[in-house]
Amino acid sequence: MGFYPARSAVQKSLGFETATRSPTTLQHYAVTFVLFFVTLAFGATLTRLGKVYQVVGGFASTYLAYIFPGLAYLGVYHPQRLAFFTRRGAEAEPFVRAARDTEPTWWFDTTAVILVVFGVVVMVLATYGALVS
Incomplete structure (x- = not known):
């Protein structure tokens, strides 16, 4: 549930998402992949x-x-x-x-x-x- 706002914030911070532009499919999947595995790594080790x-x-x-x-x-x-x-x-x-x-x-x-x-x-x-x- 907290994944969508985190992904949206990262995409906006990196400039992938603006008021007039949406991230490309590659950018969207790359941010999702990185966030997922960072979250998974923290969840598995902590x-x-x-x-x-x-x-x-x-x-x-x-x-x-x-x-x-x-x-x-x-x-x-x-x-x-x-x-x-x-x-x-x-x-x-x-x-x-x-x-x-x-x-x-x-x-x-x-x-x-x-x-x-x-x-x-x-x-x-x-x-x-x-x-x-």
Whole structure:
């Protein structure tokens, strides 16, 4: 039941599915195949509920606490640096004119990058630690 939204989210994240385009049959089957076998591998190897909580916590909480805020800042203030945040068409025109006090600074830029890098390192270590122990 949770497979359809996961597949749809992955297809949209990879750019296979947009408002005007559907994924090809090969893309659809490839995403389905990879998600199925990743889920199967986790289901077959993680036999204790505590392990599942460790893996999900190590993966999801670090994304929400560190990676997402850094990427959100970079996506708002530097969309040209992140290809998946590039605005097209009507989205390129701002809805509200920017105020002068919201200009990005080098300090916020550096902090956002540090958050993302630190979050990725913690995510990898937490997930690895949960799977190894």
